[in-house]
Amino acid sequence: MKKNLLILLSFVMVMSLFTGVVGAQENLTIQGSSTVLPIAQKAAEVYMENNNVNISVRGGGSGNGIAALIDGTTDIADASRFIKQEEVDNAVANGHFPVPHRVAMDGIAVVVHPDNPIDKLTLMDIKQIYTGQIENWRELGGADQEVVVISRDSSSGTFEVFNEIAVEGERVTPSALLQASNGAVKDTVANTKGAIGYVGLGYLDESIKATKVNGVFPNNSTVASGKFPIARPLFMFTDGWPEGLVADFINFVLSAEGQKMVEEQGYVPLH
Amino acid sequence: MDWKTKEKLIKYILLIFAMSSIMFLTGIVIVLFREGLPIFYKIGIIDFLFGQEWYPTYDPASFGILPLISASVLVTLGAMIFAVPIGLSTSVFISYIMPKSIKNFIKPTIELLAGIPSVIYGLFGMKILGPFLKDIFGLPTGLTALTASIMLGIMALPTIISLSEDAITSVPKKFRDASLALGGTRWETISKVILPTASSGIVTAIMLGMGRAIGETMTVLMVAGGASAMPKSILKPVRPMTATIAAEMGETPVGSNHYQALFGIAIVLFIITLSFNIIADLTRKRFYKKVSGK
Numbered sequence: 001m002k003k004n005l006l007i008l009l010s011f012v013m014v015m016s017l018f019t020g021v022v023g024a025q026e027n028l029t030i031q032g033s034s035t036v037l038p039i040a041q042k043a044a045e046v047y048m049e050n051n052n053v054n055i056s057v058r059g060g061g062s063g064n065g066i067a068a069l070i071d072g073t074t075d076i077a078d079a080s081r082f083i084k085q086e087e088v089d090n091a092v093a094n095g096h097f098p099v100p101h102r103v104a105m106d107g108i109a110v111v112v113h114p115d116n117p118i119d120k121l122t123l124m125d126i127k128q129i130y131t132g133q134i135e136n137w138r139e140l141g142g143a144d145q146e147v148v149v150i151s152r153d154s155s156s157g158t159f160e161v162f163n164e165i166a167v168e169g170e171r172v173t174p175s176a177l178l179q180a181s182n183g184a185v186k187d188t189v190a191n192t193k194g195a196i197g198y199v200g201l202g203y204l205d206e207s208i209k210a211t212k213v214n215g216v217f218p219n220n221s222t223v224a225s226g227k228f229p230i231a232r233p234l235f236m237f238t239d240g241w242p243e244g245l246v247a248d249f250i251n252f253v254l255s256a257e258g259q260k261m262v263e264e265q266g267y268v269p270l271h
Numbered sequence: 272m273d274w275k276t277k278e279k280l281i282k283y284i285l286l287i288f289a290m291s292s293i294m295f296l297t298g299i300v301i302v303l304f305r306e307g308l309p310i311f312y313k314i315g316i317i318d319f320l321f322g323q324e325w326y327p328t329y330d331p332a333s334f335g336i337l338p339l340i341s342a343s344v345l346v347t348l349g350a351m352i353f354a355v356p357i358g359l360s361t362s363v364f365i366s367y368i369m370p371k372s373i374k375n376f377i378k379p380t381i382e383l384l385a386g387i388p389s390v391i392y393g394l395f396g397m398k399i400l401g402p403f404l405k406d407i408f409g410l411p412t413g414l415t416a417l418t419a420s421i422m423l424g425i426m427a428l429p430t431i432i433s434l435s436e437d438a439i440t441s442v443p444k445k446f447r448d449a450s451l452a453l454g455g456t457r458w459e460t461i462s463k464v465i466l467p468t469a470s471s472g473i474v475t476a477i478m479l480g481m482g483r484a485i486g487e488t489m490t491v492l493m494v495a496g497g498a499s500a501m502p503k504s505i506l507k508p509v510r511p512m513t514a515t516i517a518a519e520m521g522e523t524p525v526g527s528n529h530y531q532a533l534f535g536i537a538i539v540l541f542i543i544t545l546s547f548n549i550i551a552d553l554t555r556k557r558f559y560k561k562v563s564g565k
Contacts, residue, residue, distance in 0.1 A: 061524060146411040153518040154328040171326050176340070177414060177508050178497030180518045191402065194411045 001199050024036065026053045026245050032065020032078030035157040036234050039264040040078055053245060063158050069237055070094055074247050077237040080106065098237045100113060103253050105268040107201045107223030107231040108162050109210040111186070114191050118142045119210035124228060126166045129196060132173030137194065149176040150188055150197035158182065163197050165230050166213075184267075198230075202266020223268040234267065280458060303541060307534030310334065318545060319535060325499045326508075327519065327529040334532045338501045340539065341487050342416065342509035345502050346495060349420025350427055350484040355477060357424075358431035363461055365432070366439040378436065385429035392495030396422040408506055414496035416509045421488050427480035434479060438472025441562055471558035478551035482544045488513035512536050 030040045037059045044055040065077035070091045079144075083098055091098050112118060118140055119241060128134045129147055138144045151172050163169065172249040179185045185197040190207040197208075201218060206208050210218050214229055222228040242250050252258050257267035314334050322335015361381070362388055364376055384392075400421060401413030442465050450460040466473070496508020497518070516533050523530045 063524065120401035148411045154326070157414070160328075171329060171331070175508070177412065177517060178499070178514075179509060180492065188396075188412075188414070192412050203464045 012215055018223070028053060028055045028245055028249060029058075029074045030055065030076045030236075031058045031060060031074040032076075032079060032160075032237075033062040033067045033080040033157065034059040034233070035080040035106060036078035036103070036236070037055040038078070039253070039262055039267060040236070041254045042261045042265055043249070043258055046257075047249060047252055049246075053135075055249070066237060068097070069098055069239055070096060072239070073095060075238070076249070079235045079237060080194055080232065082233075082235065083237060096239045098239065099241055101236045101238065101242075101250050101254070103236050103250075104234045104259075104262040104270065105223050106161070106234050107228055107268050108158060108198050109201055109204055109218040110165075110166070110190050110196065110198050110230070111204070111208040111210050111215055112196050113189060114207070114209045115193060116142060116209065118211060119209065120215065123166055126213070127168060127170070130167045130172050130176070130258055131170050132175065145194040148172060148195040149191050150179055150185055150192075150195055152182075152185065152198075153178055153180050156180075158200060161232050164232060165232075166198075172245070185215070196250065200266050201268060220263075220268050224270065229266075296413060300541075303534060303537055307531055307538045310528065310531040310535040313523070313528065314529075319532075320539070323501055324401075325515070327532055332528060334528070334535075336512070336532075336536055337541065338499050339510055339512045339515050339536065341502050342495070343511040343513070343543075344541075345416050345505065345509060346419040346423055346491060347481055347485045349505060350423035351451035351477065351481060353421055353424030354427045354431055354480060354484075355371050358428050358437060358480070359473065361382055361432045362436035363466070365552055366436050367457075367461060367465070378433070383430050384425070384434075387425065389487060389489040390424050390493070392426055393490040394518035396490060410506055412496060412508060414494055414508050416424075416495060416502060416505045416507065419495035419509070419511070420505070421493050422494055423484040423487055426487060427475075427484045429478040430483050431476045435469070435473045438469040438476065438558060441472070442468045443562060468560070468561065471554040471561065475551045475555040475558065477502045478554070482547040482551070486513060486540065486544050486549070488517050492517050512540050516540075544560065 013176040019256075030043075030044065035130045037057065040057045044057050047053070048055055055226070060084065062077075062079040062081050064072065064081055064200045068074035069077040070087065077098070083100065110121060116137065118137060119141070119264070125140055130149060130219050132149075134140065135147055135149070137147055138145065140176050149172075154163075154172075163172065168226060173234055177188065179188055179190060179197075183201045185199050186205075186208055189195040201220070201223060204218075216222050216228045218230075220229045236250060236253065238246055238250065253262075254270070262269045272298060314322075317336055319336060320340070321331060321337050323337050324333035324335045326333040346359055364408050365377060369377065397414070401415075401418050403413070404410065404415065404418055405413030445521055446468060450464040451457075455463070491511045494516040495511060495514060497510045497514060498508040499510045499515075500507075502509045516536055519529070520533050523533060
């Protein structure tokens with residue numbers, strides 16, 4: 001009896017395997033930036049529900065994604081930066097023509113504890129705080145309190161952008177606290193009176209206070225318009241002008257529904 | 272198939288399974304050294320181990336891991352200062368003073384501590400102990416080396432208590448009887464006869480507890496604060512080696528200098544824990560020689 005059941009079970013499994021293979025005729029691979037990954041992942045899930053295709057999404061970083069596009073091993077490369085000239089040359093030499101599609105904006109808000117009277121900073125102030133030149137809020141006209149600098153692990157994409165735009169590539173003070181995620185940064189700032197940190201726009205709520213940077217308050221419209229200084233566009237690169245399934249998927253990401261998912265994942269929609 | 276070939280077959284299958292953990296160990300060691308050794312040539316052993324700046328993703332990058340090693344050593348020693356007195360007195364109490372019926376209940380309960388996932392210790396340290404220490408000492412942040420030390424101390428307790436209790440109980444009963452018969456008090460018997468006899472067993476327990484503490488990752492990632500500066504005080508945030516590897520490995524390009532440096536840290540950590548285990552093993556052997564009288 002048990003044996004029969006086993007045979008039946010394996011038969012069912014093999015059958016379902018076949019239907020899986022036969023059912024999904026078209027394949028789409030997406031690879032690249034871990035910052036764009038949540039958008040690509042969510043879009044792929046919803047797209048697969050409505051269409052009979054198989055989409056595989058992988059992270060690995062912008063550089064890896066673009067390298068895969070150059071090698072022709074991926075249909076779409078996610079990138080949190082623009083393509084470099086060297087990569088374009090390599091791609092053309094390989095017979096591939098990368099086309100950028102801006103799919104979302106990524107803004108990084110500078111946050112402090114809600115009780116901190118400071119509510120605006122300049123990029124210069126932020127740089128001086130993060131390089132350790134300003135160590136007390138008094139120096140910026142705040143309370144006499146030590147600044148607790150909170151940063152991200154140096155391999156995260158958020159760190160990369162923040163360090164490039166706000167700290168201008170200089171070394172962050174080694175006494176900065178390291179937190180491994182946006183959520184952990186938010187938590188630490190919310191529980192530490194003298195703290196300053198930075199998080200993606202999607203993580204803002206009333207437990208922390210976002211400061212104006214160079215006089216601009218971070219929100220969806222200031223990031224989308226480029227007024228807020230600590231922001232960057234996110235891209236999906238395709239090989240040549242997209243056609244067929246690839247075009248349909250990119251259009252889906254850019255559609256109102258796709259942009260709503262962008263916002264749900266904590267990024268800034270384009271419109 | 273007759274029973275003889277069957278027996279043989281089973282024997283070989285079991286042999287393969289038995290060898291598998293040795294294979295896993297060799298595999299891990301090979302990968303560790305293959306990925307991590309190049310950084311020692313590129314940076315130089317001295318600059319890597321004693322450099323004071325850890326800026327792996329900058330250009331030019333700095334790969335000095337002394338702040339990370341110091342942080343690991345600091346929180347581990349802190350943990351032992353906390354855990355050894357508590358662990359030792361607990362094990363003496365359990366093995367000599369507590370009635371056997373209660374002991375059979377208390378010891379398994381303490382060993383349960385070892386089964387709690389480290390992320391739960393981390394949560395406790397982050398949400399309860401950290402804010403508490405922050406208020407007591409008036410610190411800007413509660414995520415410090417001290418917080419990590421106390422949490423690691425608690426985590427090392429079951430290892431220390433359980434093993435040193437075993438060591439103390441395996442001191443032959445005639446030692447105790449002789450001491451008491453000579454007119455020694457119970458305290459004299461414990462402090463002058465039992466503990467010295469069990470000392471190498473206790474050292475084993477402490478070494479294994481230290482191995483547990485220095486290799487612990489999740490808890491220190493959550494509560495130690497993660498500042499890569501040289502530790503100046505136990506009340507400042509620090510970043511141990513394990514936390515660095517865990518936080519940075521995820522998004523490091525495979526084969527880059529940064530990637531190799533993280534494996535380099537892993538090699539250093541591996542050598543440290545390996546030597547703890549070897550010392551523990553040697554003292555354990557000495558201990559059994561001593562109590563068996565051979």
